[in-house]
Amino acid sequence: MTPESPIESTPKGSGIARKILFLIVALIVIAALILLALPMARDVGGILIYSIFGIPRQEEPRAEITLEPLTSRLITVNDTFTVAFNVKTSRPINLIAGTLHVPADVVEYDSFDSENSIINLWIRDPSRTERPDEVKFAGGIQRDGGQGGFTGEGRVVAVTVKPVKAGLGYIKVADATVLAHDGKGTEFPVGRPAIAFLVRNPGEASPDLNGDGDVGIGDVGILLFHFAGNAEGRYDLNGDGRTDIADVQLLWSYASQLH
Ligand SMILES: [Ca+2]
Numbered sequence: 001m002t003p004e005s006p007i008e009s010t011p012k013g014s015g016i017a018r019k020i021l022f023l024i025v026a027l028i029v030i031a032a033l034i035l036l037a038l039p040m041a042r043d044v045g046g047i048l049i050y051s052i053f054g055i056p057r058q059e060e061p062r063a064e065i066t067l068e069p070l071t072s073r074l075i076t077v078n079d080t081f082t083v084a085f086n087v088k089t090s091r092p093i094n095l096i097a098g099t100l101h102v103p104a105d106v107v108e109y110d111s112f113d114s115e116n117s118i119i120n121l122w123i124r125d126p127s128r129t130e131r132p133d134e135v136k137f138a139g140g141i142q143r144d145g146g147q148g149g150f151t152g153e154g155r156v157v158a159v160t161v162k163p164v165k166a167g168l169g170y171i172k173v174a175d176a177t178v179l180a181h182d183g184k185g186t187e188f189p190v191g192r193p194a195i196a197f198l199v200r201n202p203g204e205a206s207p208d209l210n211g212d213g214d215v216g217i218g219d220v221g222i223l224l225f226h227f228a229g230n231a232e233g234r235y236d237l238n239g240d241g242r243t244d245i246a247d248v249q250l251l252w253s254y255a256s257q258l259h
């Protein structure tokens with residue numbers, strides 16, 4: 001009994017396979033080059049070329065503006081609410097200007113904190129404009145004896161407001177400008193974020209039933225659990241002396257508007 005011969009691929013077969021593989025790669029490269037030539041498809045072509053040849057893509061320079069609540073967004077009338085205007089950038093920047101919109105019917109201004117800021121050359125200190133719902137500021141950043149800008153994440157300004165009546169309020173970035181420290185004044189495209197907060201009258205039950213500092217779907221679930229026949233003040237959110245569907249709808253409305 002002779003042992004079985006192992007199956008061997010023929011040199012001819014492997015040669016054809018190599019040719020087919022080469023042809024496929026060549027077609028992909030040609031397709032990617034064609035896509036690169038078309039403005040609408042340049043990104044797709046670039047990804048193909050970078051992937052085929054293993055070239056790491058250069059990250060697009062970008063800056064991002066965020067609004068950060070420094071205190072609870074669930075507040076009572078006459079308590080204060082502080083929100084910080086932050087910037088995060090992967091390339092050096094040297095100028096930030098912004099306009100914040102604040103609901104003048106719900107809050108009045110308490111203070112502006114420009115001390116703990118990445119800005120070290122205030123061109124316009126944060127202050128109200130002639131409009132009661134508007135705060136404007138502008139500042140420059142000089143580091144390393146004027147040679148460097150700011151890279152990373154930091155606070156630009158913090159605004160503290162004092163609620164004067166119950167309701168839902170929004171603090172929004174109405175306008176913002178961030179310039180690169182590149183000697184050309186290149187402007188980064190940035191978004192216009194907004195943040196919501198809820199003001200209630202003193203003595204009214206808090207809608208934050210699970211005590212996590214926010215109003216969400218979990219609070220609605222807790223209210224439904226305590227729904228039937230429960231007149232406990234904690235679950236009577238609209239203060240009419242009973243816990244019913246009106247309280248659930250009110251809580252749902254808070255949760256959906258805050259998120
Ligand atoms: Ca909650």
Ligand SMILES: [Ca+2]
Pocket residue numbers: 235236237238239240241242243244246247
């Ligand atoms: Ca009620």
